[in-house]
Amino acid sequence: MRLRTGAAAAAAAAALFAVAGCTEQTTGTGGPEGTTGGSAALAAAESLPVKGRAPKTGYDRDRFGSPWADTDSNSCDTRDDILKRDLDDAEFSDGSCKVASGTLDPDPYTGKDVTFVRGRSQVDIDHVVALSDAWQKGAQQWDPSKRIAFANDPLNLIAVDASTNRAKGDGDTATWLPPNRSYRCVYVAAQVAVKKKYGLWVTSAEKSAMTRVLSDCPGQRLPTGGNPTQAPPRFHAD
Numbered sequence: 001m002r003l004r005t006g007a008a009a010a011a012a013a014a015a016l017f018a019v020a021g022c023t024e025q026t027t028g029t030g031g032p033e034g035t036t037g038g039s040a041a042l043a044a045a046e047s048l049p050v051k052g053r054a055p056k057t058g059y060d061r062d063r064f065g066s067p068w069a070d071t072d073s074n075s076c077d078t079r080d081d082i083l084k085r086d087l088d089d090a091e092f093s094d095g096s097c098k099v100a101s102g103t104l105d106p107d108p109y110t111g112k113d114v115t116f117v118r119g120r121s122q123v124d125i126d127h128v129v130a131l132s133d134a135w136q137k138g139a140q141q142w143d144p145s146k147r148i149a150f151a152n153d154p155l156n157l158i159a160v161d162a163s164t165n166r167a168k169g170d171g172d173t174a175t176w177l178p179p180n181r182s183y184r185c186v187y188v189a190a191q192v193a194v195k196k197k198y199g200l201w202v203t204s205a206e207k208s209a210m211t212r213v214l215s216d217c218p219g220q221r222l223p224t225g226g227n228p229t230q231a232p233p234r235f236h237a238d
Contacts, residue, residue: 039214039218039219039220040220040221040222041185041188041189041192041193041214041217041220041221041222042211042214042215042218042220044192044193044196044222045188045192045207045210045211045214046207046211047196048192048195048196048200048201048202048207048210049201049202050201050202050203050204050207051137051201051202051203052203053136053137053203054135054136054137054140055136056132056135056136058135058140059131059132059135059136059140060238061131062237062238063135063144063147063237063238064131064139064147064148064150064151064237065144065147065148065151065152065231065235065236065237066235066237067079067151068080068125068152069148069151069152069231069235071148071149071152071227071231071232071235072152072227073232075097076097076098078125078152078154078157079125080097080098080099081154082125082154082157082158082159083099083102083116083123083125083159084096084097084099085154085159086104086158086159087099087102087103087104087116087123087159088102088103088104088105089101089102089103089105090102093118098118099116099118100117100118101115101116101117101118102115102116103115103116104116104123104159104160104161107123107160107161107164107180108158108160108178108180108183108186108187109126109160109161109164109165109168109178109179109180109183109187110161110164110178110179110180111179111180111182111183112161114160114161116159121162122161122162122163123159123160123161123162124159124160124161124162124165124166125157125158125159125160126157126158126159126160126165126168127151127156127157128156128157128158128187128190128191128194129156129172129191129194129195129200130168130169130170130171130172131150131151131170132170133170133171133172134150134198134200137195137200137201137202137203138198138199138200138201139198139200144236144237144238145230145231145233145235146198146229146230146231147237148231148235148236148237149227149228149229149230149231150198150229152227152231153194153197153226153227153229154225154226154227155190155193155194155197155223155224155225155226155227156190156194156226158190164178164179172191172202172203172206172209173188173191173206173209173210173213174203174205174206174208174209177209177213184213185213185214185216185217185220186220188209188210188213188214189214189220189221189222189223190223191210192210192214192222193222193223193224196222197226197229198229
């Protein structure tokens with residue numbers, strides 16, 4: 001089965017789009033739909049609370065639940081939801097859910113086309129705000145349901161070039177930005193939106209970096225949407 005889901009690179013740089021389960025959507029380089037206009041992203045960045053980075057003590061991926069849990073109950077795991085949203089020419093191995101192949105056209109982080117083939121993929125699903133970064137800026141205080149929701153929220157997820165994503169690690173805006181400069185405003189706005197939605201704080205250096213990037217694009221909109229901030233009670237985390 002083939003599904004055309006692509007959008008032009010210019011459109012991807014202007015806005016982010018949301019996933020609503022395994023249904024066809026017009027997308028390009030990923031991200032959540034629903035925005036507020038004007039200088040909302042810059043204003044939101046300026047409103048984020050500033051604290052020091054907490055110790056990483058106690059962090060483990062399992063604290064955020066099983067990877068790619070189907071928290072939106074659409075019978076597709078989160079990874080396939082995001083692949084379906086973000087890939088061009090997606091093909092499926094089981095009808096309309098399990099993505100077998102497709103293309104990032106282009107990859108938002110590098111601006112280059114990247115091919116996805118299940119089992120030998122060059123595509124990762126990135127947490128725009130890394131789980132470890134979240135842990136050190138408030139998530140260690142959350143209940144497990146909120147951490148599970150955070151790890152599977154489409155607002156915080158995007159399909160990207162795997163090697164570039166792994167170079168990012170758990171970096172925040174102060175320590176890592178996409179090599180593709182034309183995507184940086186969109187990327188930072190997404191980080192701001194996620195941190196604001198979940199009540200995470202930022203370091204002083206991080207806030208300075210966010211406002212510096214967004215000051216160069218004062219019309220950048222703030223992404224909204226995604227899933228609720230509490231996962232259904234059937235999901236559990238360590």
